[in-house]
Amino acid sequence: MRVLPVGEHALLLEADTGEEAAAWHAELLRRREAGTLPPVREIVPAARTVLLDGLDGPDAVRRLAAGLAGLRPQTAPGPARAAVEIPVRYDGPDLAEVARMWGVAPGEVAAVHSAVEFRVAFCGFAPGFGYLAGLPERYGVPRRATPRASVPAGAVALAGTWTGVYPRPSPGGWQLIGTTDTVLWDTARTPAALLSPGVRVRFVPVVPVAPVAPEPAG
Amino acid sequence: MSAAGPDGAREAEVEVVRAGALTTVQDLGRPGHAHLGVPRSGALDEPAHRLANRLVGNRAHAATLETTLTGCAVRVRRAVTVAVTGAPSPVTVGGRPAAWGAAVHVPAGAVVEVGRAAAGLRAYLAFAGGIEVEPVLGSRATDLLSGLGPPPLADGAVLPVGAPHGRPADADTAVWRGPARELVLPVALGPRDDWFTAAALHTLATGRFTVSPAGNRIGLRTHGPALERARGGELPSEGMVLGAVQVPPDGRPVVFLADHPTTGGYPVVGVVPARALAAAAQAVPGTPVRFVPFRPRTAAVRHPVVPDGTRPPGGYGG
Structure with a gap:
């Protein structure tokens, strides 16, 4: 861990891994x-880092940095809470392309994706947009070469x-790859964000699929 | 909750007669929600916003109107005290000249107009009682990045104004340091200055940059020489702070202002202290920019400490 x-x-705080x-x-x-x-105003986790913002000044920053340098975090990332379940119709316009990149049939994408328990690593891009970690490395896909001008609310997506x-x-x-009717962000409710860092998430196909092994070989 | 008088009616409303190029409702923003992807938002020239509120007897978090270059005009439906600060601009009430930087009485039905800024970019129009649109996450600020808060003003829109709760300050000083002939921005180096070549850091300190017209409430963009990276590859997204000097692939530094994204994947060469950002908010396109990089007193936190000042290996290169 480095402190920058x-x-x-x-x-x-910069760690070596997301975990x-x-x-x-x-x-x-x-x-x-x-x-x-x-006292800090913000604790903002991200892919490999945690930002602590709003400290009192340079002396407070230095003292905290020195204090953190000798620490080891507990390995358990917080108390286990029930996973948030998000019903999904796996009907996205890129489903076939994702299936091709994964080397599975289009109908199998739902089974693979919904077998994973995700964790909200961090939020960004838009209020309530969580970056969910959990897909194994071999299921990584690139962003689209040309971004869409408009993606509808509730679109379930991979990058x-x-x-x-x-x-x-x-x-x-x-x-x-899919669509959900679940409301991710609503400032009229408390909390406004359904997903906040550390929350566990499962996607539940609304059309049942035949169960397969969570991580098919290959 | 909106202010209500004894008869249950709203205390006051203002009707937008001329919205101007971009006029938004602003206060001190909604800090504390960055981990949910919520930008802090709030007045870009915070000292000017605070002063406008003081002049009309408001607390600092009362919402004001932030105009952009061309001002705005509103009709008040009830007599109200207003004040205009920030960019020096002609102020009229009912068509007659009124004071900039002072409490001004506006009779019921009259139009108060902030004209085109004579210098600077953003003026602040405060009403005694404050603009009382419904707060979102504790703030009434318009956030142009994420769309939180009320939309930018449009002609004909009506905004509620709260009940005055303080005495207008009758002796305060509106300070305007004059239009910046040059915008000087100190830059505390880090966290990713090691993503740039020594030549790039020299360029940051000595290059001739100017304020680009492409800037907005999200960031002040610059024209000028490109800063060359010392390494390729992508930086995994990390938390961003107000004043962060982010360098996108084109190499031209962007200084993050109040509506900046909460995370980003372009390296931040350094951070402009918040005290310098009011001037940045008032710098018109074309203004020369001089960055003054310095090693922050917190730099000793970098681990491992390398005595000769060279960078430790590692990171996300390649």
């Missing part, structure tokens, strides 16, 4: 809860090994 300076009020970053994120949330973290669900209509370059 970010201006005079923030620092960035280690998640463990650090959980550790920092626990410390904030326990009152053993100096790299990430899965995301578009909370509202927006331009987007991810591969669309």
Whole structure:
């Protein structure tokens, strides 16, 4: 783990893996809860890092950095909570292309994808848009060469090994494999975001599919 | 909750007569939600927003109108005290000249107009009681990146104004340092200055940059020499802060302003302290920009510490 300076009020913890970053994120949330973290405005996890922003000033940043340098995060990324279930119709316009890249039949994409338990690694791009980790490396797919000008709300999409669900209509370059009616983001409810970092997620096909092994050989 | 008088009616409303090029409702934004992908948003020239509120007796978090270059005009349906700060602009009430940078009484039915900025870019129009549109996540600010908060003003729109709850300040000073002939932006290097060549960091310090017209509330964009990367490859998305100087593939630095994305995958060469961002918010396109990189006092946090100042190996190259 490295600690990098970010201006005079923030620092960035950089881990070697996404799992280690998640463990650090959980550790920092626990410390904030326990009152053993100096006041920060934001704790922002991302792919390999956790940003701590809104510290009092350079001295607070230095002290915290020194304190963190000798620490090891607990490995368990937070207490186990029931996974959020998101019903999905696997009917996206890129389903066939994703199936081709995965080397499976189009009808099998749902089975592979819905067998995975995902974890929200971080949010970004739009309020309530979670980057969901969990797909094995071999199911990684590139972004589309040409992004779509408009992706509908509820589109379930892949890029790299990430899965995301578009909370509202927006331009987007991810591969669309399905659609959900679940509302990802609603500022009229509390919490507004269905998915926040650390939350576990399962996608449930609305049309039942024949069960297959979660990670087919090959 | 909107303010209501004894008869249950709204205290006041304003009707947009001329929305201007881009006028938005702004306050101190919605910090604390970055982990959900929610930008902080809020007034770009925060000192000017705060001063406008002080002048009309509001607390700092009351919502004001932030105009862009061409001002705006609104008709008030009830007498109200207003103040205009930020970019020095002609102010009229009912067609007659009124003071900039001071509390001004506007009678019921009159139009208060902020004209085209004589210098700078963004003016702030505060109403005693504040603009009281429904808050979203604790803020009334328009966030142009994510679409949270009220839409930008449109001609004919009607905005509620709350009940005045403080005495207008009768002795405060509107400070305007004059139009910046040159925008000087200190840059605390890091976290990804090691993604750039030594020549690029020299270019950052010495290059002739100007404010690009492509800038907006998300970021101040620059024209000028490109900063060359020391390594290829992609940076996994990481958290972004206000004032981050992000360098996209074209090499031209972008300084993140209030509506910046919460995460991003282009390397951040350094961070402009928030105190310098009000000037950035007022810099018109074409203004020369001088970046002044410095090693922040927090730089000792970099691990492992390399005594000769060269960068440790590793990272995401390749």
